[in-house]
Amino acid sequence: MSNLLALPILIPLCTAVILIFMKERVLLQRFISTVSAILNIMIALVLIYRIHSGGIQTLQMGGWAPPYGIVFVGDMFAALLVLTASVVSLGILIYSFRSIDAERERFYYYTFFHFLLVGVYGSFLTGDMFNLFVFFEVMLISSYALISLGGTKLQLRETSKYLLINIVSSTLFVAAVAYLYAAVGTLNMAHLSQRVAEAGQGGVLNVIAVLFLIVFSLKAGLFLFFWLPGSYSAPPSAIRALFGALLTKVGLYAIIRTFTLIFVNDPGLTHTWVAWMAAATMILGGLGAVAYNDIPRIFNYNVIISVGFVAFGLAAATPDALNGAVFYLLHDILAKGLMFVLGGIIITAAGTDQLKDMGGLIKRYPLIGWMFFTLALALVGIPPLSGFAGKVLITRGGLDAGMLTLSLIGLGSSFLVLYSLIKVFRLAFWGNEPEGNLPKIKLKSVSTVAAGLLVLVILMGIGADWVYSYVAQAGDVLAHPTLYIEAVIKE
Amino acid sequence: MELIMVVAVGILFTIGVYLILSKSLLRIVLGTSLLTHGVHLLLLTMAGLKTGAAPVLGGKAETYVDPLPQALILTSIVISFGVTAFFFVLAYRSYQTLGTDEIDSVKGEER
Numbered sequence: 001m002s003n004l005l006a007l008p009i010l011i012p013l014c015t016a017v018i019l020i021f022m023k024e025r026v027l028l029q030r031f032i033s034t035v036s037a038i039l040n041i042m043i044a045l046v047l048i049y050r051i052h053s054g055g056i057q058t059l060q061m062g063g064w065a066p067p068y069g070i071v072f073v074g075d076m077f078a079a080l081l082v083l084t085a086s087v088v089s090l091g092i093l094i095y096s097f098r099s100i101d102a103e104r105e106r107f108y109y110y111t112f113f114h115f116l117l118v119g120v121y122g123s124f125l126t127g128d129m130f131n132l133f134v135f136f137e138v139m140l141i142s143s144y145a146l147i148s149l150g151g152t153k154l155q156l157r158e159t160s161k162y163l164l165i166n167i168v169s170s171t172l173f174v175a176a177v178a179y180l181y182a183a184v185g186t187l188n189m190a191h192l193s194q195r196v197a198e199a200g201q202g203g204v205l206n207v208i209a210v211l212f213l214i215v216f217s218l219k220a221g222l223f224l225f226f227w228l229p230g231s232y233s234a235p236p237s238a239i240r241a242l243f244g245a246l247l248t249k250v251g252l253y254a255i256i257r258t259f260t261l262i263f264v265n266d267p268g269l270t271h272t273w274v275a276w277m278a279a280a281t282m283i284l285g286g287l288g289a290v291a292y293n294d295i296p297r298i299f300n301y302n303v304i305i306s307v308g309f310v311a312f313g314l315a316a317a318t319p320d321a322l323n324g325a326v327f328y329l330l331h332d333i334l335a336k337g338l339m340f341v342l343g344g345i346i347i348t349a350a351g352t353d354q355l356k357d358m359g360g361l362i363k364r365y366p367l368i369g370w371m372f373f374t375l376a377l378a379l380v381g382i383p384p385l386s387g388f389a390g391k392v393l394i395t396r397g398g399l400d401a402g403m404l405t406l407s408l409i410g411l412g413s414s415f416l417v418l419y420s421l422i423k424v425f426r427l428a429f430w431g432n433e434p435e436g437n438l439p440k441i442k443l444k445s446v447s448t449v450a451a452g453l454l455v456l457v458i459l460m461g462i463g464a465d466w467v468y469s470y471v472a473q474a475g476d477v478l479a480h481p482t483l484y485i486e487a488v489i490k491e
Numbered sequence: 492m493e494l495i496m497v498v499a500v501g502i503l504f505t506i507g508v509y510l511i512l513s514k515s516l517l518r519i520v521l522g523t524s525l526l527t528h529g530v531h532l533l534l535l536t537m538a539g540l541k542t543g544a545a546p547v548l549g550g551k552a553e554t555y556v557d558p559l560p561q562a563l564i565l566t567s568i569v570i571s572f573g574v575t576a577f578f579f580v581l582a583y584r585s586y587q588t589l590g591t592d593e594i595d596s597v598k599g600e601e602r
Binding site: 181 | 511516519523526527529530531533534536537538539559560563566567570571573574577578581582584585588589594
């Protein structure tokens, strides 16, 4: 049954709609959300199995053949991202049961949560440019609601900035779609790729390509990340985890899809732009991560660094680097979700998010401490853990493509990641406990979530060979866009 | 005709950007709605303004105008409608809670 491809979108959509009707029954909401999240993981696994054995899956909506109808395309890259996103979202969902306060839960938190997932999965699976815009908006509008839910002063202030930036970038997205439609007369991605190749990617199409790069970079935090550190500091930690793990990755996915499928004919221009933006992102993100002394900002700048690193993999554009970018993206969704969950636990345990007011947590929460330490090593890319394989592949690809400076910046940024996270570990967990009454918190369920995600991070590192067999299939489609086009447009 | 429309779109964008860069939150919201007006006109213009019947079958016309951009604009209009409504309410809430609608004066680290 080829409708399988629509299920990752339909399940959270139906869940969100059902949850609207049970506003006061929080326990029931939690139960239905969990069931839906688990169902989504299973669907994603079946999808990956099918793609692994049968190649790229496509689903023509309403039976209209592309380019006339909207087509959903599940290649390995999209399916792996759907799986990782659904695993992380299950973890964050269970973390929210403890960490989100009852008032927020009653005001449709889980509904917005699932609508956000609809937008994320839809963006991964769609094969149409304007449909991508619509799913972006589904995701963004839910994120506006989530970021402002609760209405504290900080949230109100940051939401207006976040909202303004995203309205402007959505406007630019529509403008870019308009130009593209005028230039080549289609909106289906596979058909666009053909038409752009036929037209020869000259002056006008290059301008449009750069416009798309600006649009997606605003969403992904690639160089144009000035809004990100403030906005992501405002909401509670579960929402922050959801944003840090998923939102920027969707923008990054859109960049990778656009520049490996549609605008591939003049890499000297477009990929050089991506390369310089990646370099600036890694440097500025690294500086930010080192500069701050509060946990949300350090973590937010770490999100930015990894966005730069994946973009570097795209800019290098060798098969190795593309495989590495896919691998690193998967690792990063998992690890960043876990990082924000652990960060949230630390903030609750210490009662503050300022590092200077913390200390000595290792005596009371040794498990959390060593989990955070392991995660820090994984994020830096210490060999047995998950960050290693992606970093090696991207760096090797970068060196093969002759990008020595960028490779050095990439490796240098790893040191800044290490420094900033170990600073958190040292100041929060070592030293003496501050005076005064410290909050007593129950950690059983949240540390189970964190441990589960950490086990996945470790397994992904140890079983890198096994994961790679899937990642290579994803990277193959990125390196050879004809595979994608042939799967969508059947002659 | 396209030229006139493009100039009009350019003017809308200019005013929109100017308003977004101002201090008052209300002017910023107005700026964003001008931007979306501009971009919808742009979508209509870029698809071509050749004369033809409205895209409704049964008119027995020789040619029709392109129906696709009209569908895109309709989608985009309702989306920006929703977002603008949210932005207005957010501005109202901010005015109530923060006591000002000047974007400059809401700095600081207080929560």
